[in-house]
Amino acid sequence: QDRSVQVKLVLLGEAAVGKSSVVLRFVSNEFQANKEPTIGAAFLTQKCRLEDRVLRYEIWDTAGQERFHSLAPMYYRNAQAAVVVYDITKASSLEKAKTWVKELQRQANPNIVIALAGNKIDLVQPSSTSSSSDSVDAEDEADDATATPGENGETGENLRQVPRDEAEAYAQEAGLLFFETSAKTGEGIVEIFTEIAKKIPIE
Ligand code: GTP
Ligand code: MG
Numbered sequence: 001q002d003r004s005v006q007v008k009l010v011l012l013g014e015a016a017v018g019k020s021s022v023v024l025r026f027v028s029n030e031f032q033a034n035k036e037p038t039i040g041a042a043f044l045t046q047k048c049r050l051e052d053r054v055l056r057y058e059i060w061d062t063a064g065q066e067r068f069h070s071l072a073p074m075y076y077r078n079a080q081a082a083v084v085v086y087d088i089t090k091a092s093s094l095e096k097a098k099t100w101v102k103e104l105q106r107q108a109n110p111n112i113v114i115a116l117a118g119n120k121i122d123l124v125q126p127s128s129t130s131s132s133s134d135s136v137d138a139e140d141e142a143d144d145a146t147a148t149p150g151e152n153g154e155t156g157e158n159l160r161q162v163p164r165d166e167a168e169a170y171a172q173e174a175g176l177l178f179f180e181t182s183a184k185t186g187e188g189i190v191e192i193f194t195e196i197a198k199k200i201p202i203e
Contacts, residue, residue: 004047004054007200009193010076012104013085014096015064018119021183022085023061026193031184038063041075048197055197076104081113081196088118088180091161094170101174113199115177115192118167122182124160 011019060075086093171178181188
């Protein structure tokens with residue numbers, strides 16, 4: 001018999017921030033570069049092993065497109081945990097995440113454990129191919145903290161639109177767990193689910 005505790009978890013967030021990719025990484029340790037938008041919602045399960053117990057996540061991966069917004073309460077109702085995802089290269093997606101958090105705090109289970117995940121950090125990490133010319137310029141631009149996005153090419157810290165400190169301060173104020181993640185590299189993904197698991201009360 002499977003005696004593991006079942007935990008119902010919902011993912012919410014703006015379209016294309018990477019909700020399905022986060023789940024795919026967690027459940028299958030895979031990544032798809034051109035993942036299709038979710039229609040309605042998808043259901044997946046995955047076990048999560050802690051030192052002292054095993055949980056079985058029942059995951060509802062919702063669709064971020066606005067036309068599906070009204071379906072969300074069906075998925076977060078009775079959820080014990082929620083992962084609200086934004087894209088660190090898109091400031092509007094953090095604003096959307098904040099509205100989801102407010103909705104959860106008003107309408108969901110009052111004991112729900114909520115994690116905020118800033119996804120796609122791989123896009124702001126230095127890539128191995130774009131170093132030399134940047135480092136020559138670095139002296140001149142050392143004091144330029146306001147470099148505009150796109151100035152130095154496609155990747156790099158200049159693509160970041162949401163400072164880590166700002167999102168982390170918001171998360172702390174709102175009582176959320178906080179992570180920066182990459183579904184592409186896998187960074188931070190397992191941590192979301194294990195830290196949530198630690199906060200789920202033992203029955
Ligand atoms: P909806 O289902 O429409 O709400 O979107 P979603 O939030 O599920 O996003 P999805 O996982 O479909 O990802 C959208 C696009 O972003 C896809 O092309 C993914 O390959 C890409 N993507 C997701 N996560 C990451 C990431 O961590 N890094 C990078 N570079 N791309 C990512
Ligand atoms: Mg999706």
